[in-house]
Amino acid sequence: MAIQFELIKTCKQSGARxxxxxxxxxxxxxxxFMPVGTQATVxxxxxxxxxxxxxxxxxxNTYHLFLRPGHELVEKAGGLHKFMNWKHPxxxxxxxxQVFSLGDLRKITEEGVEFRSHLDGAKHFLSPERAIxxxxxxxxxxxxxxxxxxxxxxxxxxxxxxxxxxxxxAARCKAAHKKPEQQALFGIxxxxxxxxxxxQSAEEITEIGxxxxxxxxxxxxxxKPMMYEVLEQTIPYLPEDKPRYLMGVGSPDxxxxxxxxxxxxxxxxxxxxxxxxGTAMTSVGKVVIKNAKHFxxxxxxxxxxxxYTCRNYTKAYLRHLYxxxxxxxxxxxxxxxxxFLIELMKNVRKAIMEDRLLDFKDEFFEKxxxxxxxxx
Amino acid sequence: MAIQFELIKTCKQSGARxxxxxxxxxxxxxxxFMPVGTQATVxxxxxxxxxxxxxxxxxxNTYHLFLRPGHELVEKAGGLHKFMNWKHPxxxxxxxxQVFSLGDLRKITEEGVEFRSHLDGAKHFLSPERAIxxxxxxxxxxxxxxxxxxxxxxxxxxxxxxxxxxxxxAARCKAAHKKPEQQALFGIxxxxxxxxxxxQSAEEITEIGxxxxxxxxxxxxxxKPMMYEVLEQTIPYLPEDKPRYLMGVGSPDxxxxxxxxxxxxxxxxxxxxxxxxGTAMTSVGKVVIKNAKHFxxxxxxxxxxxxYTCRNYTKAYLRHLYxxxxxxxxxxxxxxxxxFLIELMKNVRKAIMEDRLLDFKDEFFEKxxxxxxxxx
Ligand SMILES: [Zn+2]
Ligand SMILES: [Zn+2]
Numbered sequence: 001m002a003i004q005f006e007l008i009k010t011c012k013q014s015g016a017r018x019x020x021x022x023x024x025x026x027x028x029x030x031x032x033f034m035p036v037g038t039q040a041t042v043x044x045x046x047x048x049x050x051x052x053x054x055x056x057x058x059x060x061n062t063y064h065l066f067l068r069p070g071h072e073l074v075e076k077a078g079g080l081h082k083f084m085n086w087k088h089p090x091x092x093x094x095x096x097x098q099v100f101s102l103g104d105l106r107k108i109t110e111e112g113v114e115f116r117s118h119l120d121g122a123k124h125f126l127s128p129e130r131a132i133x134x135x136x137x138x139x140x141x142x143x144x145x146x147x148x149x150x151x152x153x154x155x156x157x158x159x160x161x162x163x164x165x166x167x168x169x170a171a172r173c174k175a176a177h178k179k180p181e182q183q184a185l186f187g188i189x190x191x192x193x194x195x196x197x198x199x200q201s202a203e204e205i206t207e208i209g210x211x212x213x214x215x216x217x218x219x220x221x222x223x224k225p226m227m228y229e230v231l232e233q234t235i236p237y238l239p240e241d242k243p244r245y246l247m248g249v250g251s252p253d254x255x256x257x258x259x260x261x262x263x264x265x266x267x268x269x270x271x272x273x274x275x276x277x278g279t280a281m282t283s284v285g286k287v288v289i290k291n292a293k294h295f296x297x298x299x300x301x302x303x304x305x306x307x308y309t310c311r312n313y314t315k316a317y318l319r320h321l322y323x324x325x326x327x328x329x330x331x332x333x334x335x336x337x338x339x340f341l342i343e344l345m346k347n348v349r350k351a352i353m354e355d356r357l358l359d360f361k362d363e364f365f366e367k368x369x370x371x372x373x374x375x376x
Numbered sequence: 377m378a379i380q381f382e383l384i385k386t387c388k389q390s391g392a393r394x395x396x397x398x399x400x401x402x403x404x405x406x407x408x409f410m411p412v413g414t415q416a417t418v419x420x421x422x423x424x425x426x427x428x429x430x431x432x433x434x435x436x437n438t439y440h441l442f443l444r445p446g447h448e449l450v451e452k453a454g455g456l457h458k459f460m461n462w463k464h465p466x467x468x469x470x471x472x473x474q475v476f477s478l479g480d481l482r483k484i485t486e487e488g489v490e491f492r493s494h495l496d497g498a499k500h501f502l503s504p505e506r507a508i509x510x511x512x513x514x515x516x517x518x519x520x521x522x523x524x525x526x527x528x529x530x531x532x533x534x535x536x537x538x539x540x541x542x543x544x545x546a547a548r549c550k551a552a553h554k555k556p557e558q559q560a561l562f563g564i565x566x567x568x569x570x571x572x573x574x575x576q577s578a579e580e581i582t583e584i585g586x587x588x589x590x591x592x593x594x595x596x597x598x599x600k601p602m603m604y605e606v607l608e609q610t611i612p613y614l615p616e617d618k619p620r621y622l623m624g625v626g627s628p629d630x631x632x633x634x635x636x637x638x639x640x641x642x643x644x645x646x647x648x649x650x651x652x653x654g655t656a657m658t659s660v661g662k663v664v665i666k667n668a669k670h671f672x673x674x675x676x677x678x679x680x681x682x683x684y685t686c687r688n689y690t691k692a693y694l695r696h697l698y699x700x701x702x703x704x705x706x707x708x709x710x711x712x713x714x715x716f717l718i719e720l721m722k723n724v725r726k727a728i729m730e731d732r733l734l735d736f737k738d739e740f741f742e743k744x745x746x747x748x749x750x751x752x
Binding site for chain 1: 415416417419420421422423440444445449452453459460461671672674688689690692693695696697699700702703704706707
């Protein structure tokens with residue numbers, strides 16, 4: 001087995017889980033937020049900066065690396081860790097999500113998906129076997145099964161057919177996986193917003209058996225209360241002793257709500273994307289750096305943050321960099337936002353250890369006082 | 377006096393100068409290359425990275441900072457050093473060059489220059505007094521007189537009138553300078569490509585008297601041999617005991633040729649600009665990272681460089697980052713190019729100390745074997 005999941009304790013106040021995930025490239029403390037390095041780089045950051053902010057695992061995207069530079073090159077480089085100079089754990093998705101959201105003119109059959117590259121229009125084919133072949137070549141510590149992420153909204157009949165195909169694809173992924181001792185393959189539960197379909201998917205996927213389980217098809221445009229409800233209807237069908245990964249979720253409120261419902265792992269482009277657009281998540285709420293009120297504000301981005309950005313720069317300077325379209329703006333804002341989420345998850349783990357996650361949540365949101373939306 | 381220039385020795389083989397320039401924010405070893413931080417940031421770099429590569433002084437642009445965020449804000453922040461978090465010496469130009477190259481619809485009178493901002497078309501006026509007022513507010517260690525940089529080519533009559541106005545403006549700059557004890561004001565010699573006009577300008581400017589002298593109006597499109605000739609016709613008219621600064625020059629060959637002709641200071645956007653366009657200066661010549669031959673080249677950018685980029689990344693990865701339009705590409709390439717020029721100047725200083733700069737030049741160019749052009 002590539003990984004071992006250790007459940008350390010459950011918060012007496014909230015039921016949230018504290019764990020430790022042992023992988024070939026090191027141990028991860030859960031619950032954890034995983035920064036996203038779409039194209040073999042976490043945008044604007046170096047590996048040393050990620051280490052400095054204590055990121056323990058990053059995610060990279062099979063779809064993007066398959067198209068450019070190609071998984072054969074990454075394999076020839078000695079795998080993704082060596083290619084991008086990141087010595088710690090990596091998780092790769094399967095490309096399924098991107099094929100359905102970015103690929104043009106896709107044609108889905110039982111065999112797999114034919115699509116055109118969003119880069120140059122070239123025709124490609126991804127199947128469970130092909131996705132696993134690519135992920136085996138990339139060499140991440142955790143790899144994901146090739147699934148279909150149904151859109152939201154979608155009618156029940158379509159979602160049912162789609163989840164059942166995802167189940168068959170999951171079995172094919174497991175059969176195709178060549179390196180179970182080096183890479184842990186996670187199954188993905190689908191089922192849209194339908195409780196009975198979520199149950200069906202969870203039972204089918206766990207029946208196949210994987211070292212970890214992801215919940216896919218959430219944070220795709222549905223209202224937040226609906227996402228939390230679906231989580232509650234899905235997680236009870238997942239085994240206690242395996243890590244649970246909620247895909248594509250990264251706003252502070254969703255992280256907390258996810259942890260409270262038993263999720264161990266999260267990833268999202270949100271912190272780096274909004275950073276490049278000049279928005280910071282801070283302990284006292286959202287800061288839109290371009291706003292005129294920051295023009296001569298010589299205080300740090302977040303008064304309660306001790307990250308590199310907050311220790312060394314003022315809002316006035318950050319606003320100037322943003323308005324002047326300087327690369328340093330993306331660097332400093334990205335650093336802060338990632339640090340903020342990593343710090344949040346550290347505090348979440350501490351609160352679980354101390355059996356006070358519900359109190360922590362109340363304290364956090366009282367200061368925070370808002371919700372960051374994906375669209376920002 | 378804000379600065380003190382110490383002439384340490386002259387290379388017995390070449391006549392090149394080795395010096396030390398004492399400024400309010402530290403000592404600079406000359407000859408030196410100064411990275412350019414146009415908008416209060418050296419593009420894609422942090423101050424710590426500049427320290428790490430042993431940059432001793434950086435340049436920033438009055439024209440840009442005047443337009444955005446405004447010198448009043450920088451002054452309110454405690455000056456440019458505090459605003460951008462750079463603790464070492466800074467030099468600001470006067471804005472003259474940018475008014476003439478970037479400003480629209482400029483109208484030159486004896487009083488100064490009326491121009492429209494390249495950002496929003498707003499009308500502004502810069503005069504010697506106004507430029508010095510702005511530079512006093514920015515608070516750099518070395519500030520430049522407000523001059524007119526005549527275009528190339530330009531007829532002799534125009535260049536003569538222009539240089540004589542630049543002389544009158546230089547005297548007004550000196551009179552307007554409010555902080556001679558904190559900031560050293562350098563005069564600028566103009567005169568186009570005309571030897572007698574260069575002599576006239578040098579004599580007039582040194583007659584006014586400044587703690588340092590710049591040679592302006594070169595590297596503006598003229599052939600390199602012509603630039604070297606003009607340098608030879610200008611430098612003899614500058615005092616031995618004051619630093620000499622050749623403005624806007626930064627290709628390795630021009631740095632060496634400049635040092636051999638008695639120049640102490642250089643600045644140029646070249647290393648960072650070509651870096652963002654994917655071109656590296658290396659000890660074995662120019663590397664255009666997007667070229668197909670680097671696709672699976674797992675060697676460093678420069679086999680003889682021990683910079684952060686070359687110690688940690690391969691050409692294959694750098695090519696991927698460039699093709700994928702990742703910010704890390706600009707970061708890593710900029711770091712290397714700046715490091716390369718700073719390292720080159722370190723080696724130049726060492727060669728002067730050892731009385732072997734001509735030998736060093738031959739050795740360097742034998743490996744280097746090419747010339748980087750501004751237009752790249
Ligand atoms: Zn911060
Ligand atoms: Zn290097």
